[in-house]
Amino acid sequence: MNIDMIEAAAKRLEGHARKTPLLSSPFLDDIAGRRVFVKPECLQHTGSFKFRGGWSALSALDPETRARGVIAFSSGNHAQGVAYAAAQHGAPAVIVMPSDAPKLKIENTRALGAEVVLYDRATEDRDALGATLAAERGLTLIKPFDEPQVIAGQGTAGLEIADQAAGHGITKAEVLIPCGGGGLTSGVALALEKHAPDMVARPCEPVGFDDVKRSIASGHIERNPRLTGSICDAIITPQPGDMTFPIMQRLCGNGIAVSDEDCLRAMALAFLRLKIVIEPGGAAALAAVLFHGDEIETDTVIAIASGGNVDPAMFIKALQDFA
Amino acid sequence: MNIDMIEAAAKRLEGHARKTPLLSSPFLDDIAGRRVFVKPECLQHTGSFKFRGGWSALSALDPETRARGVIAFSSGNHAQGVAYAAAQHGAPAVIVMPSDAPKLKIENTRALGAEVVLYDRATEDRDALGATLAAERGLTLIKPFDEPQVIAGQGTAGLEIADQAAGHGITKAEVLIPCGGGGLTSGVALALEKHAPDMVARPCEPVGFDDVKRSIASGHIERNPRLTGSICDAIITPQPGDMTFPIMQRLCGNGIAVSDEDCLRAMALAFLRLKIVIEPGGAAALAAVLFHGDEIETDTVIAIASGGNVDPAMFIKALQDFA
Structure with missing residues (x-):
């Protein structure tokens, strides 16, 4: 698994996957106390980076x-x-x-x-x-994350981030990524390593399901004690992948754990300020930059909104409680 | 007011306005019975093409x-x-x-x-x-629509549509546009006249507030009998502009009138299938292609989603009733 495979995947995806834009809002910058860009992979075909x-x-x-x-x-x-x-x-x-x-x-x-x-x-x-x-x-x-060509495809989002951020004059930033098995996180981290070496990928997970955060901290693969009990179903996995973990261990910054309520608030703010629909797990990175700023160091943060496949009832709940 | 002003505006907007993508979903194609692209200006800065x-x-x-x-x-x-x-x-x-x-x-x-x-x-x-x-x-x-540089700015969305559609191999299409005073519609129509001459702009308005549709049909400016009573507040104006009307009269196809319910349904489908937030008036063009296909002739339609500044309560209503 290496950067050449990601660059090759980008060529194969050209004209087929969407190049999702970088979105921003002065209102989100105010809340975060720093410059925030959102990469809305919810706008990708089928509603997620997958x-x-x-x-x-x-x-x-x-x-x-x-x-x-x-x-x-x-x-x-x-x-x-x-x-x-x-x-x-x-x-x-x-x-x-x-x-x-x-x-x-x-x-x-x-x-x-x-x-x-x-x-x-x-x-x-x-x-x-x-x-x-x-x-x-x-x-x-086709395995969901521990598969080189799958990681390569997810990594193309990282190539786009490096390129689009440079277009805004940004080379240094933390890149926050909703993280399940680590396919997106490891792919993006590899892309940034070469194309934006002053950016660091940081996995974002639900509190209580932060196997990647704990694995990075301990240096070996840790498991989640349970697999139910969070609304962030898209990013709940038993443990990081055998292939994704060493990449994340080598390249990623510390993980950030967010609550279900953080995610619902982030969904409501994405509705109000960016006009995009994010699912709970897909909102984990935006939630981290908005509500866990004390764990972040850079003036600019790029948060991936990884998916938007949310049931209407859950979205209504986010709006009723927090919009 | 001419195409040169639109091209000049595009240069001034470069790097400041967002180039919104063209979105699509096989589910929307199925409903419409034709190929549908959506230009989500709700993702523009401040949530609309304005x-x-x-x-x-x-x-x-x-x-x-x-x-x-x-x-x-x-x-x-x-x-x-x-x-x-x-x-x-x-x-x-x-x-x-x-x-x-x-x-x-x-x-x-x-x-x-x-x-x-x-x-x-x-x-x-x-x-x-x-x-x-x-x-x-x-x-x-700065007048809202009857002002050359404002029309020129809105017209840049038309330049992007021509360019992006060509990237998909599409040169012939109806371009459906939510229409109030006609700034966006006339600007896009002018852009298409030069850059996509086989595309035709068609204004979309709420039933009962279809002054542009009636004005194009009669050949002179018609007024709306009233200005309240539709949820599509963003596109309710007394009458087409003195500057925008002659452009629309010369270049646009017939108008299409959609109901409030059509718009709410389109909002729910945009939530489900495109993961974007559209306001009722901003959904008029998507509503037209989805629910008024008998008034459309081309195999491909490009619908502008002109804005996304909708109150949570109204969006919840759209989801509760139609998602």
Whole structure:
């Protein structure tokens, strides 16, 4: 996994993934007490940065392998990113989801062209089911983060940040990133290492699910004690990836942990001041710069808003409580 | 008023106004039965395209005149666009608003650096008050639409549409535009005339407030019978401008009238599928392509989402009823 792969992925994504802009508002600068830019990956195809990794992985396959199709385990943003990237490549995609996944997510994934295979969490083994399907059909597994071409795709967001920030005359900044398994964080960190060496990537996670923060602090992979109990579902994973962790350990600054309420407040402020829709987990980095400024050192911060796939009810709650 | 002024404004706006992207979603294409692109001017500085016109007008003033300051009558998007453009130019801005304007809009305009002068709608003459202030302080009036440099600024959105659509291989399309006084519509129409001659601009208005549609149909300026009774406040004006109307008459296709409910539905779909926040009036063009397809001829439509300054309560209503 290296910067060459990210640069190669950027070429493959050209004209397919969106170059999301850098947004800002004087009102957010006031709250943060520093200059804040937001990279709205919620505006990416399928509503999250995951399309970058999906496209990168699909486009890196040799045509024959790709034509047999891909498989992914996900009920969330990775599923939609892979499904849409596969459809755009004319490749079959099988997405394996628990049968109790929200109906809307199942329908959306199907509407994006994927075959959704449901399994019963209580009685079926997801990995065994997936392995059987993959073997029978010759499908290639696209892992959500611990996969070089996926990390390479996510890293293209970092190339854009370096380039766009330079356009604003900014070379020194902390880049705050909502962090689950670390695919986006490690990819962006690698991109910044070469293209914006005075920027540092910092993972942002929910309080109580800050496995990456604790792993970076201790120097080895730490697990989350539980996997439920936060509204930031998009960035809850058991532990950092075997491939992403060493990259984050080498390149990232300390992690920042934010509360669910921080995220809801950040969602309301993004609605009011930036006119974008962010999901709770996607708001973790914006929440960190707005409400945890004492943990930040640079005058300028770039926060990635990593996704916008939020249920209307949750968004309404954010507006009712904090807008 | 001509294309050269729009091209000159684009140079002045470079690096100051945002180049908003073109967004799309296969889900919106399905609903519309054609290819739909959305130009999200809600992501522009101050949350609407009005910043373009404000910046264009401020930057076109000679430095001495500009240093004395500008004045605008508005309680809405034009106020914020002018206020912020003036602040960025280091020029004083006086915004005259009715004293019963929403407190949040007054506060926002002040926070953007303007001096807000309130008047009593019942007892004071706004124009006389403004004229006195302008004379005393040497302020330059920035009119909301019937002003060449304002039209030139709004027209820069049309230059971007022509360029971005060409990047997608699209040269033929109807360009649907939420239309109040016609500053954005006429500016975009002029830009398309030269840079995308196979595209046609079409104004979109609320049912019952379709003065531009009726004026284009009859060939002379028609007035709205009333000015209240629609949630699309941003695009309700008494009649098309003396300067904007002849341009629209010459260049635009027929107008399209949409209901308040159409706009709320479009807002909910923009939330779900594009992750952007649109205000009711700003959603008129998206509503037209989604729900009035029988009035549209081209396979591809580009809809401008002109602004996103919507109260949380109204946005919640859109989500509760239609998301």
